[in-house]
Amino acid sequence: MWSKVEALADLTAESFTEALEVSKRVVLDGDLYGGVKSPDDEKRHRELDEHHYREVRDLALGGNIKFFVSGGAPLSREINEFFWALGMPIYELYGMTEAGGMLTNRPGEVKVGSVGKCWPGFQWPGGRTEIKLSPEGEIMVKGPNVMRGYYNRPEDTAEVTRDGWLCSGDIAVVDENGFYTITDRIKNIIITAGGKNVAPVRIESLISEDPLISQVVVYGDRKKYLTALITLDPDGLAEKARELGLKGSYKELAGRAEIRSYVETLIAEKNTLLAKYETVKDFVILDRDLSIESGELTPTMKVKKKEVFQKYGAMLEKLYKE
Structure with a gap:
């Protein structure tokens, strides 16, 4: 939806970003959490909703949906706030x-x-x-x-x-x-060598918020630090390749230094939101995505961690020896 926002909302990406900040102050900080709303923000939000957000709701979602529900896996806070600001609440x-x-x-x-x-x-x-x-x-x-x-x-x-x-x-x-x-x-809780209990799903969700990332599997039970297995989203990878001027197959692009550098920067940014013992110190980028057919995902697209660790554990263990 974000990539089509100019056509859907009749706003440039930059203007849409600014508009969302106004609407978040009104809808989230004000309406949802009871904060003070400025008259200027309220007026601007009403204009945006009538002339732009309604177009997004009509063209992208049919115009009849009043709210969504989400369950089965964590929903990115960023995505949730995006839809609330557009007038499409999501109830987790x-x-x-x-x-x-x-x-x-x-x-x-x-x-x-x-x-x-x-x-x-x-x-x-x-x-x-x-x-x-x-x-x-x-x-x-x-x-x-x-x-x-x-x-x-x-x-x-x-x-x-x-x-x-x-x-x-x-x-x-x-x-x-x-x-x-x-x-x-x-059953997924990781206990580090230092005795810290780590919930990997939060870390995995943070990193996978980026459009380039498909799956993240955090590893490190009884280890001194955490590492991760990363797979890339095919569409996100194609988009990032165009942005960086790269060409090649999925396997070739996944091995490019430019892609690894981007993921490295991404993880470093996400690490700033985590406690020190939760940070990911190193990672492996797999040369293909995980799939149902290969037995690595359930029919509902959840990662089968036991199977993944059996297949790729040696790659992750190697990160602790280098």
Whole structure:
């Protein structure tokens, strides 16, 4: 959408960037978080919405969609704020099939970057639903909405239930206002050689915000520092190649020093947003993207980390020997 903004919104990319900043102050800082809105910003936002954003909503999205929901994986805050500013709210949801579906987020109780607050438990028929965090930070659910068990799979049922509570396998933090933020799956947590617990999904999401990046897999359990396996988005790579005046196949471009230099700079920038023990010190760029066909991605495009580490672990281990 960003690459087509001039045609969709009848604004130059530079003007559109400036317009978004105005609208973020009105929609996010003002409307969503209760901040003070200047009359000039409000007037400008109304003009932008009527003459430009509406065109984007009509031409790119059909004009009838009022909001989106997102789930299954973290949504980039930058992308979320972009759509909120355009008048297309995105509600990040959290839920489980085993717990009757959606458990969090509702209109009027929104914090961008979180999955919102829990739904009121008393609304479930047959009793109250409870949600809590275990001492390890795992989301636990109990109530009439929780499954009785997996059909004819008692061992699997026993693995995810504890004293009547459903163990989600998801690690979260909750702020003083009750907004939940999912940090990672408990099985994905990396423990460094220094004993620090690292949630790789946040790091991976930060780096993959760039259009050049397709997949990021952070590595470093029991290591002194973190490294990463990087794959490139084919369209993003083609665009970056044109920008840099490069030619060649995916494999050839992935090996170019100019591409590595760009990724190096990108990771250095993202590292400034992370704690020292979360920073990525080195990386490998794979000469092809991960795929479902090769057994590295699930049908919903999630990385199968076990398979990836089995295939490419030696490449990552080499980074610790150089």
